[in-house]
Amino acid sequence: MDSFRFDPVELPASAKAFRQEARDFLAGELDRGMFTPHRNSWNTFDAEFSRRCGSAGFIGMHWPKRYGGREVSALDRFVVIEEMLAAGAPMGAHWVADRQSGNNILVNGSEAARQQILPRIVAGECYFAIGMSEPNSGSDLASVGMRATRGDGGWILNGTKIWTSSAHRAHYLIALARTAPLGDDRHAGLTQFIVDLGEGKGVTTRPIYNLYGGHDFNEVFFDDVFVADDMLVGEEGGGWQMVTGELAFERSGPDRLLSTYQLLRQLIDRVAARADERSEVAIGRLISHLTTLRQMSLSVAGMLESGKSPELEASAVKDVGTAFEQEIPEMARLLIDVEPTIDSDDFYTEALAMGVLSAPSFSIRGGTREILRGIIAKGLGLR
Incomplete structure (x- = not known):
């Protein structure tokens, strides 16, 4: 039986310099x-x-210099x-990549x-989408139905992906497909492929509009899409191990704590003008939770830095x-007492409206709460 391990992590001395570098960059951007x-x-x-x-x-930043990175930790x-994230910088184009x-x-x-691909990502000129979820599968990735069959010099993909964020703007999508018939081991026979969305041959993207009318999600259809052999990721049949490792990055970062951080900052400013005991207790509770979650997220980053695969801890960070x-x-x-209005000129009122409308999706993206708690229960030997 595994157990949670959120060991304290001490940031390296270099982190202070990088934090200041980022703050200076952002201050210049805002000015x-x-x-x-x-x-x-x-x-x-x-x-x-x-x-x-x-x-x-x-x-x-932490990729090798030969691909354009800086080789930092x-x-x-x-x-x-x-x-x-704390500055509210618009990072969506390069985020997934x-x-x-x-x-x-x-x-x-x-x-x-x-x-x-990597040098173009580093330059901020190449965007990715995640091709995992499928219709009628929910968060059960092992039920993937997309098929990949051998072709001349590569593979032919057929199937559908859904809830694919930014697929209408991405250059590439990493698709999880089944390369062998489903057997007793549901996790076997799954393989990942890098699909060039720019070529457009056999790929059709259909928008899924959010509750507030925004277009982030998509349904993506693959009809005899060819993927060359050098765009296969890892070994044939090794997709499940890569997906679970990839989800540790997706589920544990500070983005899983800070989606409504701008609203929290505005709320604190509003409450400070007429603070009472009730509001002080509420804000103190939120800040203490944020501080604890940050330490958990930082601990997972330390595990990833040391080469570990903290799927259990990452699932906990994402859920909480x-x-x-x-x-x-x-x-x-x-x-x-403010009426949330999505088209308001007041930042707080608009941020509140967006928070109310978008918050239900938070417990879906990156794995539903039920799936995450199932992973945690299994990891702790509770089922």
Whole structure:
């Protein structure tokens, strides 16, 4: 039986310098009016901001220099990401590529894929989508139905992916497909492929609009899509192990704590003007939870830096972090008597409206709460 291990992590001395570098960059951006802080910055698409981040060396920071990276530690990168999210910087264009897809290619991709793709990610000019979820499968990735069959010099993909964030703007998508018939081991016979969405041959993207009318999600159809052999990720049939490792990056970072952070900052400012005991207790509770969650997230970053695979701890961070992110707009509604309005000129009112409308999706993306708690229970030997 495994157990949770959130060992304390001490940031390296270099992290202080990188934090200041990020703060100076962001201060310059804000002074020049290059972006307006967003309430969910890692989901906000701004191609020009991503290019400027690339020029400043803030993408693929811990990747080898031969691919454009700076070869810094994952903990150095952690503090930069914290600063970006806390500032509400629009990181959505390069987010998935920097957070997980590029790491997957670096570790498991062919050398041709690394040379072709990684430098473009580092430059902030190449965006990725995640091709895991499918219709009628929910978060049960082992039930993947997309098929990949051998072709001349590569593979032919057929199937559908859903809830695919930014697929309509991404250059590539890493798709999980079944390359062998489903057997007793549901996790066997799954393989990952890098699909070039720019070629457009056999790929059709259909938008799924959010509750507030935004277009982030998509349904993506693959009809005899060809993928060359050097765009296979890892070994044939090794997709499940890579997916679970990839999800540790997706579920544990500071983005799982800070989706409604801009609303929290605004709430604190509003409450401070007329604080009472009730509001002080509520804000103190939120801040203490945020501090604890940050330490948990940082601990997972330390595990990843040391080469471990903390799927159990990452699932816990995502589950508890999601609950925290969803609690902020609810607490704001209780503390401040304001009608949420999505088209309001007042930042707080608009941020509250967006928080209320988007918060239900937080416990879906990256794995539903039921799936995460199942992983945790199994890891703890409770089932």
